[in-house]
Amino acid sequence: MLSGELSVTTRSHMEMIDVTAEIAAIVQHNRIHSGLCTVFNPHTTAGITINEGADPDVQKDLVGVFQQMVPRDYPYRHREGNSPSHMMATLTGSSVNVCIENGSLKLGTWQRIFFCEYDGPRSRKLWWQILTA
């Protein structure tokens, strides 16, 4: 088992940041031939997802429609005012799994791995773990 941490600096209140190259470089640098890579988000107002990376408008649409779907004007009890960000974290999920085969991350043609900032801008972390097999 190998594991480590990535730093992610976000620059907006909400944005999706493509971290695929960093994860792929970890797999290559450690010469992992096959296994399971888990990328875990340790924050409660952020998430991690896999979606289209070719057109940046997709990421903008996802951020926009999240803001539309999760109400701002609900009578939230949590005093920090970021309950919608917590809701988006649960809707997105806290980790993704990607298989490693023949020395590479096995993603679909259009897939990229995105850190999802829902309460930024902030300095964030991602944790990765690779089970080799």
Added chain:
Amino acid sequence: MLSGELSVTTRSHMEMIDVTAEIAAIVQHNRIHSGLCTVFNPHTTAGITINEGADPDVQKDLVGVFQQMVPRDYPYRHREGNSPSHMMATLTGSSVNVCIENGSLKLGTWQRIFFCEYDGPRSRKLWWQILTA
């Protein structure tokens, strides 16, 4: 580690297709006694989920309420017109994990594994990986 690919043919714009029997057959055919099975969807306008399989109306309700919840009339930027399908992909998630014990997939009484088509009909793939232990 074992891995492979399944083909899924969808026949509607949106539908859920039960793939449990195919995954269970892989476990049996390869005589896996125990481990972790990851089923991964490599498409960005589809997803994979575990939900009730006994009443097909549940699957129809899930598809219908996804269409209701994710707005069609939002001013999406992505020109392909399938941004709601990308949003559903992120809301659903890109993979499921199912434990294997005593030679079988360990699912709850009513649970089945579904490929979720959000921008069909199309020919799709699912990737599976089994870590034995």
Added chain:
Amino acid sequence: MLSGELSVTTRSHMEMIDVTAEIAAIVQHNRIHSGLCTVFNPHTTAGITINEGADPDVQKDLVGVFQQMVPRDYPYRHREGNSPSHMMATLTGSSVNVCIENGSLKLGTWQRIFFCEYDGPRSRKLWWQILTA
């Protein structure tokens, strides 16, 4: 590989129950140094998520906004009347993955693992599996 089952008793129609201490105790009791812990929900009207545990108002907000977002008045076909609960199960996801390092579950500062009841009160189960490495 180690695996087992936890019992969870829910007392409301919808609520989030913090199960982190039980999962952490399993890791300690079995003296697992490092690995991957998968916690799996075997029910189709419940889910499992990782979110903030410090302020219980966050959990109440998540439950409340789920009820607001998933419509009650949609013309659902499923006769049991709990289609919104099935939808919440898919939106939340059926399992979480948490890494184990140096003998402990590796969670972010504010993160806790929650069983999400969407159709209670009931007696529920959670299944856990640990792949050691």
